[in-house]
Amino acid sequence: MENLFSKIKKTFLGDMIGGLTSSVVAIAYGLTFSNLIFSGQMKPWSGYGLAATFLAMAIASGVMALRSSIPFVIAGLDGATAAVTASLVSALIMKLNDMGNPDDLLAPVMIVIALSTGLTGLVLWVLGAFRAANAIRFIPFPVIGGFLAATGWLMINGGIRIVLDQGFSLGFLTDALQNSKLEKISSAVVLAFLINGLQRFWRSPYVLPFSVVSSVIIAHLYLLFSGLSFNSSAVQEWFVHAPREVALVTTWELGDIWLFPWGILPSLAGDIFAVVFVTAITMLLNTNSIELISRKDADLKIELEAIGIANLLSALFGGYVGCTSLSRTTLNYAAGGRGRLSGIIVALISTVIIYIGANFTNYVPKFVLGGLIITLGAGIIKKWLIDAKRLIPWHEYFVLLSVTLVILHWGFIAGIFVGILIGCITFAYGASRTNAIKFCFDGAEYRSSLDRGSDELAILSTFREEVQGFILQSYLFFGTSNKLYEHVKLITHQRLTCKFLVFDFSLVNGIDSSAFHSFRQIKQLAKERAIRLVMVNAAEDHYDDFSAILSQEDWLLESLDQAIEACENDIISRHHQVQQEGRDLLEWLERDLGSLDFAEKLVSLCEKIEIKKGTTVAQQGAVSDSMHFILSGRLGVVVQIDDSGFKRVRSLGRHTTVGEMGFLTRERRSASIIAEEDSIIYQLSLACFERIKKEDPDLCEALLSYVILLLSQRLRFASNTIAMLQR
Structure with a gap:
């Protein structure tokens, strides 16, 4: 009883520590992804974005904690899914601007986010319910790599946008130098390099929370010792501005649905597909990685159904798309989390943040959030664009690179088209090189x-x-x-x-x-x-x-x-020349025994038997008291397999012998012998064979030599067949 209590206490403490530690990283990610998605023209509604972010994290973490086949899994927004969601929002705003800059961007943006999140949830649930997750594995690796590499760049660009309120462009460096923005972006890049270096040197999931918390503390210590005022305008440019307080309210009404310009939706199909595709791929890749780290098998059906339900609920209540988080789950596992309590704690803390407000974000430097997302984006690019060059053939890497560049220049629809087109061409080329x-x-x-x-x-x-x-x-x-x-x-x-x-x-x-x-x-x-x-x-x-x-x-x-x-x-x-029966028999035995005299003696000791098709010559399990020389017709060797029926092992035609193995070893017959055609056989009984052994040793030696030669031929045939099948 004491051991049980100790085990429960240990598990509870591990889940508490893992849940709290994962919550720190989840908050950092939440702030980062919220600023990524609600940047630029969406900044006035950043409070809604922050609420939607933590709402999505609360729903995803809560549902997965209760339903996942891996009890300690932590779910929420992922860097890749946040990047494609931000790309979708940016594309929508561009379309709306082309139609005339609207006063309220929040309603159409949240409607499109709800549509993409709901569609993603539905697709994931269907993949799980119908056990169709393996269908994703048929997508060519270069297409997946191209999508994710492009997503990595979108994350880096998003990190730059968080720090400088502008994305990367051709005149980016010149503008940064002229407007003294180089220090800000340099701070984010240096932090990204430090995090990457620490992760290489100190392979621990604690690197990320340690780096984020340390960076915030160092920034405030610098202000303290430099004598700069936190409230000065120069300093405020370095920190996140807390959004105005918001409650959990609907961000759009039924009337907004009628006012929404549905005609622009087809032009957003590529970006919506990217949200669905990247979420599904990320979900599968993260789940596989968690299996390797924890050495626990996940049930993909349960995982996909659970995250599908979570995304459907998130769409209903105004949240973003989410999936299983590799970094937070790994951190939770390393901190001792083994049960469902860890995910529930993350869900509860995310819910609390929605209600206590976002004033604490005032103290978070922009370069910390930007550096964090630049680190994530650079890691994705390294894995899917740089490391992949060493792992796949050049023509596949060419496809990967082409898909990446097309997506970045023309968007996801063009990337899908190019990926499928080049994939088909390379498949046809590769398949044509395969020898039919x-x-x-x-x-x-x-x-x-x-x-x-x-x-x-x-x-x-x-x-x-x-x-x-x-x-x-x-x-x-x-x-x-x-x-x-x-x-x-x-x-x-x-x-x-x-x-x-x-x-x-x-x-x-x-x-x-x-x-x-x-x-x-x-x-x-x-x-x-x-x-x-x-x-x-x-x-x-x-x-x-x-x-x-x-x-x-x-x-x-x-x-x-x-x-x-x-x-x-x-x-x-x-x-083949047809001969008379008697002459045919003697010529056969003379050729195989080496003497006409031996052939005549053996025939005289055998009993001639004419059998009809279907007649059983010997029964499986019976005493082996005779061997048979087949003059004409055909016999089949049949084995009974339990109660499931009979299986024909092989057939024997004219001028062959059957039953010799059991006859010589005195073992019971291992198979039945059944006539497959009307046949004529000559049967040599065990008694006659014993007589040959005593009275005619030379004939006995010739007969045994014939049997040995026969068995060696059958063995050679079997060996040749096996060798041919292994070619």
Whole structure:
């Protein structure tokens, strides 16, 4: 009981410390993101922006604390999501200014923010509810990297805007020097470098809160010892101006909806999409990173549903878009937070700040907030634009860089278009370089699972080049299928005796309509050379397409083994001479035993059995008291798998032997032997074999040598098949 109480106390204290520490960083981020979004023409309404910021943080932290599969997760505004939201607000204001500068920007801005936040929440909830989060992973890496790199620059530009009340432009440096603004921006940049240096030297989540608090204290100590008055106009330019007090009131009414210029909404589609896209990507990346840091698996369904609900509530009450925060969650975990109390504390403190007002922001230097967001933006650019150069191929990096530059110059819509266009081009280029042929084989390298006699094997070995097979792979379209045609053309010129072209589609994941043109060319080539086409494992939805190409002589079969066996049967039928039954039997055994005398003696000791199709020759689990020589027909080796049914292991044709392993080892039969055709077999009983051992050692030695050779051939066949499949 005492241990339990101690554990609860430890968890409670850890959650309290983690929640309070994370709240310090959350407040700093809240002030930063609020000033980022409500800058420029939106400054008169910065109080509403501050309230909306902490409202969004309270809702996101509270919902995720109660619903997340990772109990200690902290949620709220993220640097990337705040940057794209600020970009959306800026684009909206530009459109409104073009229509005539309105007196009240707050209502249209908050309506658009509510729309983007609600849409983001809906998309995230749908991705979670339908377990479709993996769909985001199909977006090409360069497109994601380009989006986030552009977002990093937007954050840096936003940091500059916080410090100087103006963004970066071509005349930025000249203007900064002429108006003595260089000291302010230099302070923010120096702070960003110090934070980055500390994070490299001291790899701790406490670097950020330590840097922010220390910077504020140092700024005030400088004022104290320099004798400057805090209330002087020169000093006030360095500090954040507290917004006028606001309560939690609606920032727009139903009447504002009718007055909103809905015609400009399509032109904002790219920026709204950017909010949704960047939030979804950031949410997934942050969740994956938290899993690695905490070594706990997250349930993406729960995470996406929870943050989706949080964003829907935030849109309803007038907040921004939010997601799981990597920095605050990491800080909470390092401080000892392991339970849901940490997130609840952050939510409560965010709510308290809304009610106590924002007078405390008067004491926060602008360069601290600007330096903080410049640090975040520079970190994103380093990860997605600089480090990526070493990690991805040059053509993918070119796409990433192109998407970034297009977004920065023309906006997100153009970036989306360019990303998709270049992505498609590079995909087609990369896919065309992929060989559509995984490997090739001929009639000797790959055989069917039908065991054949030595005479038939000799025929197949002699005429091995009559079968040319191709295991195809990947997605077939004009670029890859044309290379396939050129390769088939070369093969048919080199193998003049080729009679079968076998194509296996089991590894093909799709066929473009343009690829069928190449198969028509292959068919024309095959027709000119009297070659039969054999298509195997083709998808059912392509049957009609292949049927339109193939002629009656060609085959469209379901398995490669079936196709190879059909080719082998055709080859053997054209090159094998039919003989009388008795002569055929003696010639076979004479060839394999090495003596006509041995063959005659063995036949005299065997019992001839004629069996009908479907007859069970030997039962699985029965005593192995005989082996069988197959003169004609075909037997199948069938294994019973529990109660689920039977599975055919292989088949045995004429001039082969079955049952020899159990016969020699005296073990019970491991499989059943069933006639697949009307067959004639010669059965050698265990008693007759014992008689051979005693009375004719030479025949016994010849028989055992034959069995050893037979087993070695089967082992070689299995090894060749495995080696071919591993190519």
